[in-house]
Structures are given as C-alpha cells and as structure tokens.
Amino acid sequence: MSGRLPAGGRIDRTRPLRFTFDGRGYTGYAGDTLASALLANGVHLVGRSFKYHRPRGILSAGSEEPNALVEIDRGGGRREPNVRATMVPLVDGLVARSQNRWPSLRLDLASLAGLAAPLLPAGFYYKTFLGPGREAWHRRWEPLIRRMAGLGRAPDAPDPDRYANRYAHAEVLVIGAGPAGLDAAIAAAEQGGRVILCDEQAEMGGSLLADPAQWDRLAAMLATLRANPRVTLLPRTTAFHHGLQNFVSLAQVLDRPDGLRERLWQVRARRVVLATGAIERTIPFAGNDRPGVMLADAARTYAARYGVLPGRRVVASVAHDSGYDAAFTLQDAGETVAAILDLRADPARAAAAEARGITVLRGHGIVGTRGGLHVTGVRAAPLMEGGRPDPVRARDIACDLVLMAGGWTPTLHLLSQARGRLRWDEAADAFLPGDLPEGITCVGSCAGTEAGLPIRAIAAGAAPGAFIDHQNDVTAKDIALALREGFTSIEHVKRYTTNGMATDQGKTSNMLGLAVAAATLGRALPEVGLTTFRPPYTPVTFGTLAGRARGLDFEPIRRAPLHGWAEAQGAVFEPVGQWMRARYFPRAGEDMHAAVARECRAVRAAVGMLDASTLGKIEVTGPDAAEFLERTYVNAVHSLKPGRSRYALLLREDGFVFDDGIIARLAPDRFHVTTTTGGAARVLHMLEDYRQTEFPELRVWLTSTTEHWGVIALQGPRARDLLAPHVEGLDLSREAFPHMACGAARICGIPGLVFRASFTGELGFEVNVPAGHAPMVWERLWQDGQRLGVVAYGTEAMHVLRAEKGYVIVGQETDGTVTPDDLGYGWAIGKAKRDFVGKRSLARPDMQRTDRLQLVGLKPRDGRVPDEGAQLVVGEGPSQGHVTSAYDVAVLGLLRAGRSRMGETILATSLDGAPIPLEVVPPVFLDPKGERLHG
Amino acid sequence: MLLIRCPWCGDRAELEFRHCGEAHIVRPADPSAQSDAEWAEYLYLRENPRGWHRERWRHIHGCGRFFNALRHTGTDRFAATYRAEDPRPEIPE
Numbered sequence A: 001m002s003g004r005l006p007a008g009g010r011i012d013r014t015r016p017l018r019f020t021f022d023g024r025g026y027t028g029y030a031g032d033t034l035a036s037a038l039l040a041n042g043v044h045l046v047g048r049s050f051k052y053h054r055p056r057g058i059l060s061a062g063s064e065e066p067n068a069l070v071e072i073d074r075g076g077g078r079r080e081p082n083v084r085a086t087m088v089p090l091v092d093g094l095v096a097r098s099q100n101r102w103p104s105l106r107l108d109l110a111s112l113a114g115l116a117a118p119l120l121p122a123g124f125y126y127k128t129f130l131g132p133g134r135e136a137w138h139r140r141w142e143p144l145i146r147r148m149a150g151l152g153r154a155p156d157a158p159d160p161d162r163y164a165n166r167y168a169h170a171e172v173l174v175i176g177a178g179p180a181g182l183d184a185a186i187a188a189a190e191q192g193g194r195v196i197l198c199d200e201q202a203e204m205g206g207s208l209l210a211d212p213a214q215w216d217r218l219a220a221m222l223a224t225l226r227a228n229p230r231v232t233l234l235p236r237t238t239a240f241h242h243g244l245q246n247f248v249s250l251a252q253v254l255d256r257p258d259g260l261r262e263r264l265w266q267v268r269a270r271r272v273v274l275a276t277g278a279i280e281r282t283i284p285f286a287g288n289d290r291p292g293v294m295l296a297d298a299a300r301t302y303a304a305r306y307g308v309l310p311g312r313r314v315v316a317s318v319a320h321d322s323g324y325d326a327a328f329t330l331q332d333a334g335e336t337v338a339a340i341l342d343l344r345a346d347p348a349r350a351a352a353a354e355a356r357g358i359t360v361l362r363g364h365g366i367v368g369t370r371g372g373l374h375v376t377g378v379r380a381a382p383l384m385e386g387g388r389p390d391p392v393r394a395r396d397i398a399c400d401l402v403l404m405a406g407g408w409t410p411t412l413h414l415l416s417q418a419r420g421r422l423r424w425d426e427a428a429d430a431f432l433p434g435d436l437p438e439g440i441t442c443v444g445s446c447a448g449t450e451a452g453l454p455i456r457a458i459a460a461g462a463a464p465g466a467f468i469d470h471q472n473d474v475t476a477k478d479i480a481l482a483l484r485e486g487f488t489s490i491e492h493v494k495r496y497t498t499n500g501m502a503t504d505q506g507k508t509s510n511m512l513g514l515a516v517a518a519a520t521l522g523r524a525l526p527e528v529g530l531t532t533f534r535p536p537y538t539p540v541t542f543g544t545l546a547g548r549a550r551g552l553d554f555e556p557i558r559r560a561p562l563h564g565w566a567e568a569q570g571a572v573f574e575p576v577g578q579w580m581r582a583r584y585f586p587r588a589g590e591d592m593h594a595a596v597a598r599e600c601r602a603v604r605a606a607v608g609m610l611d612a613s614t615l616g617k618i619e620v621t622g623p624d625a626a627e628f629l630e631r632t633y634v635n636a637v638h639s640l641k642p643g644r645s646r647y648a649l650l651l652r653e654d655g656f657v658f659d660d661g662i663i664a665r666l667a668p669d670r671f672h673v674t675t676t677t678g679g680a681a682r683v684l685h686m687l688e689d690y691r692q693t694e695f696p697e698l699r700v701w702l703t704s705t706t707e708h709w710g711v712i713a714l715q716g717p718r719a720r721d722l723l724a725p726h727v728e729g730l731d732l733s734r735e736a737f738p739h740m741a742c743g744a745a746r747i748c749g750i751p752g753l754v755f756r757a758s759f760t761g762e763l764g765f766e767v768n769v770p771a772g773h774a775p776m777v778w779e780r781l782w783q784d785g786q787r788l789g790v791v792a793y794g795t796e797a798m799h800v801l802r803a804e805k806g807y808v809i810v811g812q813e814t815d816g817t818v819t820p821d822d823l824g825y826g827w828a829i830g831k832a833k834r835d836f837v838g839k840r841s842l843a844r845p846d847m848q849r850t851d852r853l854q855l856v857g858l859k860p861r862d863g864r865v866p867d868e869g870a871q872l873v874v875g876e877g878p879s880q881g882h883v884t885s886a887y888d889v890a891v892l893g894l895l896r897a898g899r900s901r902m903g904e905t906i907l908a909t910s911l912d913g914a915p916i917p918l919e920v921v922p923p924v925f926l927d928p929k930g931e932r933l934h935g
Numbered sequence B: 001m002l003l004i005r006c007p008w009c010g011d012r013a014e015l016e017f018r019h020c021g022e023a024h025i026v027r028p029a030d031p032s033a034q035s036d037a038e039w040a041e042y043l044y045l046r047e048n049p050r051g052w053h054r055e056r057w058r059h060i061h062g063c064g065r066f067f068n069a070l071r072h073t074g075t076d077r078f079a080a081t082y083r084a085e086d087p088r089p090e091i092p093e
C-alpha cells in the first residue's frame, strides 16, 4: 500500500530515485529521507530491537530516532551500521538493510521463542558478574547474548573514503536552523560579524519545513542569509560537542562524489546561539513500540514535508495540545482520525477537534495495542485513579497508525556539555536553561515550550511493559525493579537499567525514565535529579574524528639517518616510541632467533655496528653548566675532566630512577648529555623545569641535539681496528683513549665526536657525525669492516648483549619505584655531594629497607627461560618480585632482598606449564671484571 | 580546547601547553635539613581545591617557558596568567 500523497510536500516528484531495503527494490523522490521513502512504500517494519528482538518501526522524523537503525552499504568497504533511517537523504541506488534479525526481519526466531525477555532483566550484567554467576557467564550467557544481541555489523574492510577537518572562527555560531535559529542568524549577520549557521538536517528550516504556510517566509530568510558573504550555512552538520570558551565541534556530512565524506569543524565563536529545539515525548502504554506507533509531530512532518501518509486510520494518544495539530494535519491530508484519546480531563482544543468531526475521548489512555508486525488497533479506556487506563472498561478501536503526543523536552544537551546549569521549571514542565555560561544564549523552543499534562502524571500511568527506552529495550517495569532493589539516584538507575545509554543517548527516554522513577518513589521530579549529558550529541563516525590522521598519517614516524640503509639490507623494524628502529637483520633462511644469535656472536667475536642515532642528546652549555648537572644528576660532575664522560643517572625528586645515559664533558662549559631513546623529551622537560624555576640564577642553556647527530655504535673486540684508520685528530689507543673517554675528531673527514662507550660489555665506540653525513660514514666503515667480519646488529641483539652484561634499561628493569641502590648502581652516586635531585628522598626510611626489590640475575635450572613479567614466587606464598628481562643467555629480575639470596632457588610463574625453577645469581653474566670492556 | 594566555606569546591553544601542577611550591634550600615528614609534605602534599587554584603551566610547544596561572578548577576559567617574578594576582570575587 502506497503512502505517498498525490501532491504536496517538499520532495521533487520530477526526480524519482531507486533504492533497495533488504534486497527489495523501491522508489522514492529527491528530498526524501530513507525513512520517508520507506513509509511512502508502506514499509513500517524496519528493524528488530536490541534485547528482545521485537519488531520495530519508525518512531520519529529526526536525529532522536531510537528504532529505525539500518545498515547502509555503499560497497567496497563503505558499509555503515546503526544509521538512523530518518537522517539519511535518499540517493539513487541506495542499499539499506535491516539489522539484528535472524533469519529474517519478518520471521525472527529469537523473538518467536521469547528467548530474550526473561533472560535480561534490569541489572542482569551486574548480578551475573558479581555473584556465583561469573562462571555461567563465560559458559552460557556470553555466547548466547553475543549471538542474539548487539546492533549492526561492523564494516570488515578499510574505509576508502576521505575525511577532512577545518578550524573556523565566528562572532556568532547559531546551532539549529529552525525559525528561532534563522531569526538569530539574520540578526547576527546584520551586526556585520562572521556568522556560522549549522543544522543536522539536509534541509534548513526545522519545524517550518512541516508547515507549508511558512515556506515562502523560509525561502526569504534563507535567501537573505545566502546573500551575505560573511554567513556560512552548514546543513547536514551536527554540533556534537560544546566545549568551554565556546569551542564547538561540528560533524558535517558531505558525501561528495570525489570521496570526501565528512568534515570535522572546530569552531571558536564569541557567542553561541543554541536554537536546538525540542524533542517530543512518548507515552508509556503497553505496546508503544509496535510498528505504526509514532511520535505525533513526526507523522505531521511525514505528511506535510514529505507528502507521505504513514497510515490511513489514526488514533492519537495525547497529553499536549500539539497532538491536535498533528491530527488535524493528517486529517487535512486525507487520513481518518478514528479518535483522539486525551489523557487530560478537560483539554482546551477538544472542541476544535470535535468541530472537525473527530471523536475526542477525554481522560482516556491506551491499555494496549493490537497487531503483530504492524499495529491494527488499540484498546482505549478511561483512566483510573492514579492515571492508568482501566482494562475492564477498555474497548477496541481499529487503526493502522497510533500517535503519541506526550509534550516536549527542550534539547539542552549542548548547554549541559558547556557546563551550563539546567533548572527544573514547574510551569514549563521541563528542565530549562538556568545559569548560562558567558557567551551562550538559548532561543526558541530549547528555551522553553508550553506545557501539557505534566510528565510525572503521564509516568504515573505507565504500563509496566511500556517501553521507556526503545533502543535499549528498557521498560517501566525495569525502572521500578531498579528502585525496588535500592537504586534511588537517577545516575545509578540509568546504569543499572541502561535507560538512556544507547547510541540515541536517551533523547526520547531520559525524561520519561526520570519521571517514572519520580512517580514510583513519590518524589518531585527535580529531587530525583537529571543525568549528565555527554558528547557526542549524536554518534560521530571514527572517520570524522580521525580525519587525515590515519594510516601513515596517524602519527609521525621518526626515521633515524641510517633507516634507508637498514631497509635496503632487509632489516625488520620495531617501533620505539615514534622511532622506527632496526630490530634485526635476517639473512636468507634465518628467523629472528637465528639472526639475533648470529649478530650477538659477531659482536662478541669481532665487531658489530648499530644505528644508535635515536638516543636522546642534550647539549648543556654555559658557565654554570657543571653546577647545573651537579645539582640535577646523581653523579659528581665538577670533578669530571674535559675529554671524559660518566654513566649518568637522573632521579625524580622522590628518589626513583627517571632516566640514564652518559654525561660527557667536551669543554669546561660544554657537556654532551645522552638520554634513553624514549626519555629524551621528558628529560629535557624536567631539566628545563629545574633550570627555569628552581635554579634560575644559574647561567646555563639546554639544547636538544638528538636529531643533529647521527650515532654509529661500533662494538666488539675489533672495534678499534675498524674505527682507528678513519679517525683524524684523536688518538684512539688504549692508553690515550680509555673507557669513557671522549673527544672531537674528524671521522671519514667529517667533524664529529667520538665516545668510548659500551652498551654490550665489549670494547666500544660511539661515533657522532652530523646526521646528514651519517650514511656516508656508515657506508665507509661498513665496507672497510668486511675485512674484520663486521655485522650490522639491531635492537634485539643490543638488548641481549646488554642484559648479559647486567646493564639495565630504564623502563624495563625500572618501573618508577626503583632506586639506584635497588639496581646495585649506588656506585654512580657522587658520595660527597651535598644535594642533587632525589638525594633527600633516598634517605627516607622506606628507601633504606633491606627487603626492597633488588636487581638479580636468574639462572634457569631446567633449561626453560621464563617470560618477561613472570612473577617470582616461593611455594604458595605471595609474589617476591618479577622477571624484567629474559633471554637464552641472561635473565634479570627484581627480587625482594635479592642480593642477600644468592644461590637460592625460586620459581617463576608460567602461563603454560609448571613454574620454572631459577637460581638467584649476580646480575652480570659476562666478564664481571670488565677485561673486555677495557680492552 | 581552552585558549590559554602565555605571558610571553599571548593566547594560544591548550594543546601547545602542558600542565605542571601546583604553583609556588619552593624546593627547600637545604633538603638534608628537612625532617622526613617535612620532606614528604614537600614531595606529595598538594592543594586540590574545587575553586581557584594557582598552578604552573609550560608553553612546551611554543616558547618553552614555565609560568603561573590562576584557574578555577570548576569552571576552567583563567583569572590570570603571570610570570614567576610577577606579583601574585588576587583571587576574583
């Protein structure tokens, strides 16, 4: 049966559009939404509900829609679930499908079996998780619910569309292009400033669109605005977040043929005018969710704006005068109004209805609706004391459309987000704007509408089975159950019942849920409270939020100067912070284990080369540079001579290890300080903090030189043999350039710095040359190194080699609760120092305890290597620490009072097998005397 | 996103800044003279008002400088931002 009227509406009847729903072809017109086009084709059943799989139709004509959620498939990864059919402009070739049904929309087995209803009372999840039901959850409920509930299917291919973003400034941002918003925008434009007017609908005009008498006025207002070059009109643009200082985020749907899909606007406005309108309230009678039951104003909109009659014979359940307007519009369009059931005893407009020949039943409500997949009638009855319709006196009225006119809730989500206060207004029977934050005004019906029957009185007559939240399937009974179980705060009731927590954010259910709670508790509505509105106002796609920040543009990737070389060698990379570092260099047929073992062997036997450029580097200069480092690092710095360096530890003021590296003195007033790769920025931040705020009297400057220097580490007994021939101006001999020496030199002709440093336990050098020259220097050393059997090694071998030597990695052996002494690194602390950052904290009693976690080596007793993070236990007792690093050649861990437990056997927990026995040993597995290091 | 006024650079977007905790906490000149309790107070005890709060910010992605701000923690309104050497602004009515 076609619902399309022969004439009228704002659709373009010269432009028919073909579309499919669940595989069946239909036709609509340009200017239709998917919802209006479905109704025009007599399709009311569009989905199944979330929990109970009840048949559902189209409830509204706007963004508040809780029922008509469909899947839109534009092909090739463009499949979007949970789209509100009321907000989709019809386009030719549109493919839409219903959701949440099996095997088909008309025949849903879960619904037939009534399976879901008794399974999912309010608080089901809480009861199941807290009680002995936890086990049953995994075994029974979760698989069942997974099969039955949930909404929509996530797309399974990458989204090929593009998303943009834009920043904008405006003197006035008007949100909502209904009559009040249009007036406000015109007035603001006359002031001469920049004006942005946005509206979530494809067509601007709001309620004027459903009132043909206003269309000329609407056209004139839009023409005025379009003529002004300082006015930006944004249709299909939802203001979804209103932040402080009038920073407002808008999601604009473009659907451009070139693939630009949506655009995120971030607008900062001097003044925001909220003209967001109001949302009609439902009425809580039994069966108020059956397809064919609709908000009254939505039906009026379908008739007047889209030229669609959503039924032939209508019954209206009315608590507000606006219901009469809807009934009259439908009657004028040719629909039979079987009856208006007014909950009020003496409605003012009843006479007008009766003058039109409409039966008005005063003080009447609906006991229930009849029908299966579509409504076929209602059982109308006079109200009893308390407000419920009396089932004994009910009589049937046949109809195929039921209107609900429960009154209006001003749309103040954005005001609430912007921390405006809402206040309960008894006369308006609504929460209205209270204290307005600076620069925000509310106009039109969001600032207040006329009241009908108070919502608390409507709620008092709620049928237990009436749906309050259509999207989450919450009934009046669920709310009553939550209250009986002791939840009295509306925030708790909301969480317990999930009322208002679906993707529609309770636009049609929050107020009614609140009113049902108030009526049940016998309290005034504002005493029960109001739940907080949170962004986004309506769902926003991830694409819009991500914009261009996806794929390679998701996050900057930092590539070290030798990245290209490593890539050409077939290196496998790993992310370290934002850096990509070569992890290992597999040869043909090698897996990681084999490659790393080979790289380690070559370093121990000959020489290896590592790109160490990602190390953080800070140049510290000035006459007070030494004093500054003396006060911040644990080390003695004044006594450090130019040309020498020290292993450096930086603590936080609470005494825990924050970072490590080396401090190298290049000149009396110039230091080269290195940090961990991941710690560079936070170390500079911390040092700047002390420089600027604690020690402002010191003449010292800090400069990040991380990216200036390319760093090539040469490690292994043949490192000197490899490097020396390429260095001018620096004697690298054992005597002249001992461990921890440093100096300026020319390397392959390039001025740079050479450090004698080792993170492997081998003889080692770190060559620093300006980053742009690093590939050339590396290539020369690499070619020359072939005579010595040089290997390139990656971070994985670096980790193995350092663990074998017992060198810690900050963030692996430490976790923010580890002191230098815990690591056995107390030797690094300058003993004679009066003060340094963290020193006082090391003297606190807890830091001196002998049963602290201490770094130890752990030797597997049965050949099995434990997992990093495995807990260390003895018998059935509590954890005594954990494994921090684990390799075939070395296992390190933090163990309670570990240094006093050498030789003891402890157990490491194992996820898949018996605990692993480990012998506690010193944390140095290689060359404890340092002969290789000093070679 | 807030607009925050760096005393050196002017109004800039919040994402250029880093919050650095309560302001006007001075590191003791001689930490070793502090009792354990005094030191613990310096390390850990902070005001946590709902209301006006003097706090440190750093224009970390701008000029890099630390400065102080008087901000209301309930409304996020900034009454003033000021340099370390400036007199402390009055708390608004």
Ligand SMILES: [Zn+2]
Residues within 6 Å of the ligand: B006, B007, B008, B009, B010, B059, B062, B063, B064, B065
């Ligand atoms: Zn600045």
